Amino acid sequence: MSGARNNPYEVDLDRNPANYAPLTPLTFIAWSAYTYPKRPAVVHGRRRYTWSETYARCRRLGSALARRGIGVGDTVAAMLSNTPELYECHFGVAMAGAVLNALNIRLDAEAIAFMLDHGEAKVLITDRELSATIAQALARTERRPLVIDVDDAEFDGPGRRLGELDYEAFLAQGDPAFAWEAPRDEWQAIALNYTSGTTGNPKGVVYSHRGAYLNGVANLLTWSMPRHAVYLWTLPMFHCNGWCFPWSMAANAGVNVCLRKVDAAAILGLMREHRVTHYCGAPIVHTTLINAPAALREGIDWRVSAFVAGAAPPAAMIEGMERIGFDLTHIYGLTETYGPASVCARHDEWSDLPVGGRAERNGRQGVRYVLEEGMAVMDPQTMAPVPWDGETMGEIMFRGNITMKGYLKNPKATQAAFAGGWFHSGDLAVMQPDGYAKIKDRAKDIIISGGENVSSLEVEDAIYRHPAVMTCAVVAMPDPKWGETPCAFVELKAGAEASEADIIGHCREHLARFKVPKAVVFGVLPKTATGKIQKSVLRQQAKSASAIE
């Protein structure tokens, strides 16, 4: 047993059931239910569950799945809104040893069918509201999974039941005292999340129990989240497993306030009713709250903390959040990093800066999460870190425990993503002199105009400073002379007005000539389920527009 060096610390000091347990977030909910059985865990409209009740429902789910033969290596898909059922799936499915595949509910039938087949889902738990898409998807799948309907009493819209069983009836078949077992190995898969797949088929990102546990904890540390926080589910729980917050909230013994639909009145109403302390979302969520009528915010006089990701918060958002008394932290990550794996960790002295400086500092991708082991901006060819000069571009890379196991049944993509021992994010960034990373662009979003790189984000930042602009996106438009030129898509604030000439004139004041958009298109921007603007769609539009011109 001893090593070459005769190391006494390697002798008779092995792992055993008393001193070693696989890391799994299942222990978090067992802890909350044990310690705070009567505290509220999940709130959804008129429905209320304590930690004891939620834990019992999760155990019923795990038990009912196990009784159907679902176990290690099996996939359970969920097509669910932010309801108690999806929260329960985050624990119950893993209690059976299986893997949760939370599907993006905005996807079409073709994409869903692909995911059900590729993930080999044995069970699909689906919300009645989404039955039209699911019915079509099931008609396309190679094998039909066991379909379980969620018929949420809080939803009175259209849709029908499609399945063999109702979710509550299924729970009734399970044992509320189910003696679930932790995975034998903490590397065991706990979740499968498909990337959006703007080009080619979506890739299935696999998370481990270990990673889910660690990022669940890392969220709490990053936010210094006090115990019993009240968390509002503005972020889709299907999106990177809600950035691991289902697990965080169990370790926090907090309250999960469910929400079927992002809507300013609904959000602010729930905040007031439940004294919400924390929520997450894409920029559009925060912009919506900032621009909501002040009357909707009345009575919310405590500090609400928000995480924003998906794009750097522009100055107007930083200022807007301060004005309404909300605290904003910018985090960054990808599906492959369990959601957030870096944060623009704040420094006290930033608050003394003028708003432009505050936006500039707080809008960066920042530094690694304290429980992620590595983050760097590197030349993807040489794997050499870029200098901290704020100018040299490289690719953001991560390594450590908050990085996926890999892509399911896709070793080629997995190897490419992990080339050189780091996960390649695909985001181009610079390293600023304080060691904080700042994204310049997605590799595929960069605009090359007359041989010069134009960062679409930089142009967007300039446009956002125009007071009439609510949302904008800049993409490459083919140009016979320059190769590509920037094309701006702009959504104006309600009641605000601005012309193409106004926006272009505004950009000329703030940007080098070659970075100024040649065209501005007004209208509602296409967004993904998670509020991200679909640049691929806009790129097609810009291509068509330039062809017509």
Added chain:
Amino acid sequence: MSGARNNPYEVDLDRNPANYAPLTPLTFIAWSAYTYPKRPAVVHGRRRYTWSETYARCRRLGSALARRGIGVGDTVAAMLSNTPELYECHFGVAMAGAVLNALNIRLDAEAIAFMLDHGEAKVLITDRELSATIAQALARTERRPLVIDVDDAEFDGPGRRLGELDYEAFLAQGDPAFAWEAPRDEWQAIALNYTSGTTGNPKGVVYSHRGAYLNGVANLLTWSMPRHAVYLWTLPMFHCNGWCFPWSMAANAGVNVCLRKVDAAAILGLMREHRVTHYCGAPIVHTTLINAPAALREGIDWRVSAFVAGAAPPAAMIEGMERIGFDLTHIYGLTETYGPASVCARHDEWSDLPVGGRAERNGRQGVRYVLEEGMAVMDPQTMAPVPWDGETMGEIMFRGNITMKGYLKNPKATQAAFAGGWFHSGDLAVMQPDGYAKIKDRAKDIIISGGENVSSLEVEDAIYRHPAVMTCAVVAMPDPKWGETPCAFVELKAGAEASEADIIGHCREHLARFKVPKAVVFGVLPKTATGKIQKSVLRQQAKSASAIE
């Protein structure tokens, strides 16, 4: 690669350098130094170190040790007060791959010599103040380690240098940019802590990098510690590695305020000067602060949070801490559980109870830390959990990641401690109806009088309610008629008076007849370095006293 079930999640999804890193608290200090290089990390008298400076000093230490050939499997012993040097040892020694053995500075030369020999220390870093003991200890050791002196500018008392090198000179030999490596396996040992060994030789408890990482994080979660907390080192850093707080504070990017000696004026002065927010200690530390002249606390008008362990806080302490505006949390654990592994997690509704009820609720050993996997009160013979009736006695057991690797070079003791897959604490307890454990006594402290079990703690609780009592301890005294009877040792508050008859009369009002002490001895109680009362010494005194009688 695939299992019997053809599990797709087991294929091509292996650990690799991009998605897996061994857990080690060394990443915490790398993170603090990277993210908050200029923030204060360690404060000691007039000495001030930022996170960048502390990290550089730790790397110098690791590098200097490595250059002397110290590496994996080697022990570095430290005989140090709560100074920056001991803080640095918690990282620097591990950076060399070695194991830190922080020695209890109150021990005598014989015990220290035993530990140096048993732990095979290759290096000893020692404070000048402790040179008398160390000189004697070194004279007894089989092999002399490399001795490095710490000559703290903040200490002007007696003592001499003993070693080959001065600590600062040693650091100067090291590389501040030392490229330390994480352990290859997170199970690698990071620390060795000897138990007090009241009977027989001390046992060497071994901690792993994984456990240190997880308990470091668990402290932050348990306390909901906000980032940049200011932590005062009232707890000896040598005691279970300061309950893992050296590692917690690095993950917190907080401030470590050092303290060489527990003294009310010094503590309260530092609290005021540095706006201390958190500290830990045995009951005596808190009692000292409560009973200090109010003038010493002047100006401390923010909430200070305290952890207490070592004995249940009596009502007077709960009330006293409330009166001075300090927040008290009772935690419990042993050297074998990295310090705290359970906490009397509070419930809002307890604060509405009268002080007796608050003391009763908050004085329990409680529930497992959220990152420890199991805690139970069980019959050590059958390993059956006791009913939650508050009456049936069993032994507190732990299992999970916050439990030691085992005892160094002592497989017999290790096996006994882990019998049945749980760590046996040796503490006798009941499980109350809410699932909170309440210690009745150490197995060896229970008094058996006329065949009845008398909990020494219960008798002490009663004596503590007497207004003149500062500290007390009750042990068994041999008795010809009853076998054993309780004997009380009492330390009175400054200026307070009480006679043996007063104490006995007081106990009669609160206890069943057979639990009332037959004798009361007044005087200063013998305490260990960590403030624990040495019952073994008192037991000897009681034995002699009864023999004389």
